[in-house]
Amino acid sequence: MKWYEKQKMIFATKEKKDEWPNADVKELSEEASNKEKDDKLSEIVEAMIVEEEAAAGEKHSFEPTIIGEGCVIEGNITTAGDMVFQGNEIRGNLETHGNLEFTGTIIGDIICHGNLSVKRATMQGNIQCGEARIENGSIEGDISCSGKVTVEKDSSINGNITTESMETNGQINGQIIASKSVCLASSAIMLGDVSSGDIEIERGALMRGNIIMKQDN
Numbered sequence: 062m063k064w065y066e067k068q069k070m071i072f073a074t075k076e077k078k079d080e081w082p083n084a085d086v087k088e089l090s091e092e093a094s095n096k097e098k099d100d101k102l103s104e105i106v107e108a109m110i111v112e113e114e115a116a117a118g119e120k121h122s123f124e125p126t127i128i129g130e131g132c133v134i135e136g137n138i139t140t141a142g143d144m145v146f147q148g149n150e151i152r153g154n155l156e157t158h159g160n161l162e163f164t165g166t167i168i169g170d171i172i173c174h175g176n177l178s179v180k181r182a183t184m185q186g187n188i189q190c191g192e193a194r195i196e197n198g199s200i201e202g203d204i205s206c207s208g209k210v211t212v213e214k215d216s217s218i219n220g221n222i223t224t225e226s227m228e229t230n231g232q233i234n235g236q237i238i239a240s241k242s243v244c245l246a247s248s249a250i251m252l253g254d255v256s257s258g259d260i261e262i263e264r265g266a267l268m269r270g271n272i273i274m275k276q277d278n
Contacts, residue, residue, distance in 0.1 A: 170189075
């Protein structure tokens with residue numbers, strides 16, 4: 062249910078508040094102000110909406126959180142939905158239960174329950190996410206993804222990567238463990254071991270490390 066639909070339902074219910082049984086507002090005294098009674102009715106309606114949506118199997122939607130340029134944050138950030146971070150710097154951990162677009166500098170870990178896009182960013186910390194795309198980024202830390210990791214040209218990762226599949230055209234200094242496939246594109250520099258069921262190395266790529274081919278289970 063969208064925000065304006067909820068507000069319309071709350072307003073309509075308040076207009077008929079005289080029809081509500083006293084049990085619904087029994088927590089309020091006779092001296093309670095109209096505002097207190099209205100707030101109580103709003104809570105009741107919100108609870109009804111949550112129950113209806115849960116029964117119907119609807120998923121709550123949240124407006125994306127946007128942090129604009131020029132912001133410097135010291136402390137952790139947690140969001141219920143998608144997030145766009147365009148600030149200068151964050152010193153703390155960042156967790157989002159939706160997708161994350163990150164630009165700037167972070168000294169801390171990222172936990173993204175959706176997909177992660179890193180552009181023109183530097184990071185000192187570990188990453189956990191669904192899928193990750195890194196463009197013109199520099200990461201000092203380990204990456205763990207349930208989906209695919211894509212590292213574009215002019216990007217570097219100094220850490221180990223555990224993922225389902227990976228395609229890189231940047232520089233990796235660490236170990237790659239992919240359950241399905243790894244592709245080292247023509248501009249890739251791989252300084253470490255690669256372990257996967259399917260490994261492709263294009264002409265022009267540099268590989269210094271061991272290759273471990275896994276058999277399908």
